[in-house]
Amino acid sequence: MYYYIYDEFTQEDKYEKELLKIENRLSDLGLLGNIARLALFKQADEFIREEVRRGVTTVVVVGNDKTIYKILDVVAEEKLLFGIIPLGPENFLAQSLGIPEGVAACDTLSARMIQTIDTGILNGKRFIAEVHIPETIVEITCADNYRVKPQKKGTVEVRNFSFWKDEQESLLLSNPCDGFLETVIKVDYSKKWWFKKKKTGITRLPLQTCTIRSPKPVIAFADGKEIQSARFDISVDPLSLRVIIGKERVF
Amino acid sequence: MFRSQEEKNIHTKKEEGKQETIIAQGVSVEGDFHSKGNVFIEGDVSGSLHTEKDLHVGEQASIRANIVAQNALIAGRVEGNIQVKGSLQLESSCIIQGDMSAAAVSISSGAFINGKISMGERDDAQAEKLLSETKNNFQEQKQEELVEA
Numbered sequence: 225m226y227y228y229i230y231d232e233f234t235q236e237d238k239y240e241k242e243l244l245k246i247e248n249r250l251s252d253l254g255l256l257g258n259i260a261r262l263a264l265f266k267q268a269d270e271f272i273r274e275e276v277r278r279g280v281t282t283v284v285v286v287g288n289d290k291t292i293y294k295i296l297d298v299v300a301e302e303k304l305l306f307g308i309i310p311l312g313p314e315n316f317l318a319q320s321l322g323i324p325e326g327v328a329a330c331d332t333l334s335a336r337m338i339q340t341i342d343t344g345i346l347n348g349k350r351f352i353a354e355v356h357i358p359e360t361i362v363e364i365t366c367a368d369n370y371r372v373k374p375q376k377k378g379t380v381e382v383r384n385f386s387f388w389k390d391e392q393e394s395l396l397l398s399n400p401c402d403g404f405l406e407t408v409i410k411v412d413y414s415k416k417w418w419f420k421k422k423k424t425g426i427t428r429l430p431l432q433t434c435t436i437r438s439p440k441p442v443i444a445f446a447d448g449k450e451i452q453s454a455r456f457d458i459s460v461d462p463l464s465l466r467v468i469i470g471k472e473r474v475f
Numbered sequence: 476m477f478r479s480q481e482e483k484n485i486h487t488k489k490e491e492g493k494q495e496t497i498i499a500q501g502v503s504v505e506g507d508f509h510s511k512g513n514v515f516i517e518g519d520v521s522g523s524l525h526t527e528k529d530l531h532v533g534e535q536a537s538i539r540a541n542i543v544a545q546n547a548l549i550a551g552r553v554e555g556n557i558q559v560k561g562s563l564q565l566e567s568s569c570i571i572q573g574d575m576s577a578a579a580v581s582i583s584s585g586a587f588i589n590g591k592i593s594m595g596e597r598d599d600a601q602a603e604k605l606l607s608e609t610k611n612n613f614q615e616q617k618q619e620e621l622v623e624a
Binding site for chain 2: 371372378425
């Protein structure tokens with residue numbers, strides 16, 4: 225039984241035609257179900273828990289990465305099957321899972337290719353893909369056993385799987401089903417000199433838990449959502465999310 | 476092992492089911508480091524270093540720790556004792572201050588060693604087998620890198 229959660233922004237006029245096409249296609253495929261619309265004072269958690277009591281087994285989000293971030297915790301806790309129909313801007317997560325935008329996503333939903341993947345937990349809140357901390361100097365304590373410190377400013381990423389698949393990053397593809405999060409630290413260690421080529425060291429640590437500390441609060445992006453703190457506690461929850469995926473996924 | 480300058484710190488496609496760790500230049504590690512997979516080090520490590528698989532210490536690496544590994548190839552600086560169950564390969568650029576124990580040892584001309592080397596009881600067949608296995612593994616890696624380049 226399907227349950228559709230529409231994000232607030234999908235109720236704008238510019239998405240009306242696309243939504244109509246999506247609903248028609250879902251009807252043709254026999255995938256219609258109840259619909260809930262998120263609003264400023266309406267939390268998705270309440271809707272979903274209520275519907276679980278009525279027998280819902282699949283929750284489908286109609287929206288973007290921010291919509292997914294809002295409902296991820298409750299979907300994983302209730303062990304529901306999770307689907308996405310990407311609409312609007314910033315759909316990197318859906319892209320990484322191989323789900324096309326708009327009406328085409330309905331056919332992916334119908335194909336029902338299911339994968340159980342790990343999720344990460346950052347300061348008590350779940351994320352699917354990665355936590356990204358831009359250029360800064362932080363200290364990473366790994367599994368309470370050892371500390372890793374970049375000697376210069378660098379970017380830190382804690383990945384369940386990678387959003388991107390360009391030439392260099394493809395060499396660092398992470399596996400979202402291995403029970404580990406890959407901590408990737410990129411530091412420019414070249415000496416500053418005119419015309420000298422930049423040299424970047426890429427450190428890679430497979431971890432299950434880590435703590436990232438900074439003397440001052442820094443901004444981290446968890447699946448695109450901005451979080452500011454001086455301390456980030458990150459852990460993996462192995463095989464905690466069942467998700468419908470497409471053929472063009474990055475893992 | 477002998478990767479091009481650009482790829483020196485880039486990890487090649489991970490084999491399924493194996494967790495590889497890379498400590499690149501520009502990063503330092505302090506504490507008890509334990510890994511279940513292969514470890515490649517080009518940065519600084521202090522404390523202790525334990526891996527259940529193979530260890531590769533690059534030319535730029537500096538390690539102030541006791542090391543335990545299955546097999547090891549060392550091209551950088553190590554201050555501490557090294558305990559290897561299989562084969563230990565010391566490259567010409569390595570500087571070792573500490574004792575070593577291994578089933579098979581290979582030392583390149585130019586390596587600087589200040590410590591004791593223990594090899595246990597002599598077993599020619601075992602030592603031969605370990606050395607040739609290690610050489611084959613590194614040669615295969617080198618060929619893969621050349622093909623990818």
